[in-house]
Amino acid sequence: MSSSRQAPNQQQQPAGKLFQFKLVLLGESAVGKSSLVLRFVKDQFDDYRESTIGAAFLTQTICLDDATTVKFEIWDTAGQERYKSLAPMYYRNANCAVVVYDITQSSSLDKAKSWVKELQRQADPNIVIALAGNKSDLSARRVVETESPAVPRGSEQDWIDAKPYADEAGLLFFETSAKTATNVNELFTSIDKTISSQEQQ
Amino acid sequence: MDEQYDVVVMGTGLTECILSGLLSIEGKKVLHMDRNDYYGGESASLNLTQLFKKFRDGEAPAATLGKDRDYNVDLIPKFMMANGELVKILTHTDVTRYLEFKQIAGSYVYRDGLIAKVPSTEMEAVRSPLMGLFEKRRAKKFFEYVQNYKADDPSTHQGMDINITPMDNIYKHFGLEAGTIDFIGHALALHLEDSYLNRPAKETFDRITLYMSSMARWGKSPYLYPLYGLGELPQGFARLSAIYGGTYMLDKKVDEIVYENGKVVGVRSGDEIAKCSQVICDPSYAPEKVHTTDRVIRAICLLKGPIPNTDNVDSFQLIIPQNQVKRKNDIYIAGVSASHNVCEKNHYLAIVSTVVETANPQEEIQPGLALLGPIVDKFVQVVDISEPIKDGKDDQVFISKSYDATSHFETVCDDVKDLYKRITGNDLVLKQRQTQEEEQKEMADH
Numbered sequence: 001m002s003s004s005r006q007a008p009n010q011q012q013q014p015a016g017k018l019f020q021f022k023l024v025l026l027g028e029s030a031v032g033k034s035s036l037v038l039r040f041v042k043d044q045f046d047d048y049r050e051s052t053i054g055a056a057f058l059t060q061t062i063c064l065d066d067a068t069t070v071k072f073e074i075w076d077t078a079g080q081e082r083y084k085s086l087a088p089m090y091y092r093n094a095n096c097a098v099v100v101y102d103i104t105q106s107s108s109l110d111k112a113k114s115w116v117k118e119l120q121r122q123a124d125p126n127i128v129i130a131l132a133g134n135k136s137d138l139s140a141r142r143v144v145e146t147e148s149p150a151v152p153r154g155s156e157q158d159w160i161d162a163k164p165y166a167d168e169a170g171l172l173f174f175e176t177s178a179k180t181a182t183n184v185n186e187l188f189t190s191i192d193k194t195i196s197s198q199e200q201q
Numbered sequence: 202m203d204e205q206y207d208v209v210v211m212g213t214g215l216t217e218c219i220l221s222g223l224l225s226i227e228g229k230k231v232l233h234m235d236r237n238d239y240y241g242g243e244s245a246s247l248n249l250t251q252l253f254k255k256f257r258d259g260e261a262p263a264a265t266l267g268k269d270r271d272y273n274v275d276l277i278p279k280f281m282m283a284n285g286e287l288v289k290i291l292t293h294t295d296v297t298r299y300l301e302f303k304q305i306a307g308s309y310v311y312r313d314g315l316i317a318k319v320p321s322t323e324m325e326a327v328r329s330p331l332m333g334l335f336e337k338r339r340a341k342k343f344f345e346y347v348q349n350y351k352a353d354d355p356s357t358h359q360g361m362d363i364n365i366t367p368m369d370n371i372y373k374h375f376g377l378e379a380g381t382i383d384f385i386g387h388a389l390a391l392h393l394e395d396s397y398l399n400r401p402a403k404e405t406f407d408r409i410t411l412y413m414s415s416m417a418r419w420g421k422s423p424y425l426y427p428l429y430g431l432g433e434l435p436q437g438f439a440r441l442s443a444i445y446g447g448t449y450m451l452d453k454k455v456d457e458i459v460y461e462n463g464k465v466v467g468v469r470s471g472d473e474i475a476k477c478s479q480v481i482c483d484p485s486y487a488p489e490k491v492h493t494t495d496r497v498i499r500a501i502c503l504l505k506g507p508i509p510n511t512d513n514v515d516s517f518q519l520i521i522p523q524n525q526v527k528r529k530n531d532i533y534i535a536g537v538s539a540s541h542n543v544c545e546k547n548h549y550l551a552i553v554s555t556v557v558e559t560a561n562p563q564e565e566i567q568p569g570l571a572l573l574g575p576i577v578d579k580f581v582q583v584v585d586i587s588e589p590i591k592d593g594k595d596d597q598v599f600i601s602k603s604y605d606a607t608s609h610f611e612t613v614c615d616d617v618k619d620l621y622k623r624i625t626g627n628d629l630v631l632k633q634r635q636t637q638e639e640e641q642k643e644m645a646d647h
Binding site: 078079080082083084085087088089090092121122 | 238239240270299429433436437439440443444446448449450451452453
């Protein structure tokens with residue numbers, strides 16, 4: 001009777017284990033949440049993508065190895081994050097979350113941190129959270145660093161470091177570019193591996 | 202928010218969210234607001250913090266109750282008829298993809314001081330203590346008549362026209378006893394009181410048929426229930442609306458509906474105005490435009506175990522027909538439990554409700570409370586059941602009805618259809634929305 005957990009397509013299913021995961025996207029508007037999914041699911045990028053309209057959720061199947069297939073059911077916020085109006089339904093039964101910020105907007109990392117807190121409060125305690133610093137192709141305009149550099153930076157810029165935060169909060173961490181496809185597959189595959197190993201325990 | 206919208210919707214109750222979703226699909230630009238910081242309005246399911254804030258502001262929930270997020274406490278006691286209109290709307294809009302459902306495990310009726318199961322199979326009917334042997338034969342004849350009655354075939358009518366003949370006459374024709382009539386009218390046709398006896402029988406035939414066909418769908422009971430509480434339903438339709446471009450603002454104070462020449466032109470919140478040509482809202486957003494038809498008392502009870510004499514089922518509906526307790530209106534008990542993800546492990550939630558008849562409504566629900574066993578905690582509210590005074594065609598402000606005392610969503614769906622027709626001028630025709638698989642295949646083909 002459960003209708004939200006649709007039966008996986010048998011024809012596409014190789015022998016072995018099949019996992020189905022619900023993945024939710026979070027992050028400030030315009031950090032590229034939908035673009036990351038579009039790159040991952042359809043390997044496309046659209047420079048002038050408007051705010052999300054019309055897609056309920058997308059699914060993508062990955063073969064992790066010969067014995068393990070993972071089907072992601074990816075939920076987009078559909079804009080409901082904009083005025084603090086994301087429904088609890090959104091987090092329900094989510095196995096994993098990708099919290100996205102824009103490396104050229106320091107405020108978007110603050111927002112990402114507050115989403116992580118929200119997930120830790122509302123979502124399943126075992127949820128796997130990945131932090132994605134998107135738009136790595138725009139590194140010339142970068143304001144969020146990954147690691148504290150060996151050489152001290154100039155004081156004119158308000159630098160923030162994302163990696164130490166991700167490590168401390170126990171998050172997977174990648175800098176991605178939906179535009180150039182950098183690290184997009186790596187991000188999702190790493191989430192895959194983390195959850196599948198959790199499930200097998 | 203200072204923008205032009207086609208429709209501003211206020212309140213995120215189920216009625217408003219279904220309409221919001223339907224209108225967004227049709228390409229209307231919708232702004233949907235709620236003064237609360239949660240979805241669902243009067244049809245919400247609340248966590249402990251929200252529940253205490255609503256009923257006992259300033260008091261913190263006891264730590265023994267468990268974790269906040271394990272609770273989704275319904276404010277209204279309603280189930281979905283498995284073959285009813287809400288299920289049709291859910292499947293046609295494919296909102297089912299966001300939800301999971303469970304069956305309600307049993308339907309019970311109170312009779313002569315005992316709780317009896319409403320038979321769900323022929324076997325149960327034969328064994329049921331609700332009727333004697335001869336009465337069972339008469340009842341069988343009655344149900345065969347209901348089942349075989351065809352409007353265009355007079356040979357099935359036995360000389361009665363259900364569009365004219367009052368229900369009472371039909372009962373008499375089959376010689377049914379008072380107890381059986383009580384059972385059929387209240388436990389199957391789900392009438393809340395007895396005024397139906399003098400109305401044409403068709404209404405009751407339709408209700409019996411809905412009950413039977415819903416029962417036939419999954420067995421056990423005619424009811425379905427969404428995991429995590431009824432509040433998931435408005436959330437699902439809100440998501441549908443958002444996916445089609447609807448804008449959502451929770452925790453948004455609404456100060457004023459703005460009119461020009463008697464027609465609505467916008468909604469003001471602080472110094473912002475959302476311009477629009479139509480408004481849809483629940484009665485609480487337009488109190489001067491509604492009147493109260495009834496009052497309903499609802500006691501939300503937290504229990505430590507299943508209620509006595511219900512076979513330890515994890516969920517149930519129990520009806521106390523009015524005649525059994527010398528009232529005009531039935532008392533309903535709707536029970537769900539931790540297996541529906543609405544409360545902590547080993548806990549049960551039961552809502553005892555009825556239409557208020559006296560100045561002391563708390564006393565009126567005592568017969569229901571007495572059947573529950575030990576009650577850990579109880580949250581009681583008496584609410585006005587309101588409906589709009591006018592149909593909204595003049596000022597273009599369309600107001601929904603309050604959630605009434607019926608135990609299912611059929612009247613809510615009637616209201617949705619009625620509002621839809623007044624708002625758009627057209628009958629609501631549900632078109633099958635693409636399913637997830639079709640949607641993605643189409644995207645892949647592009």
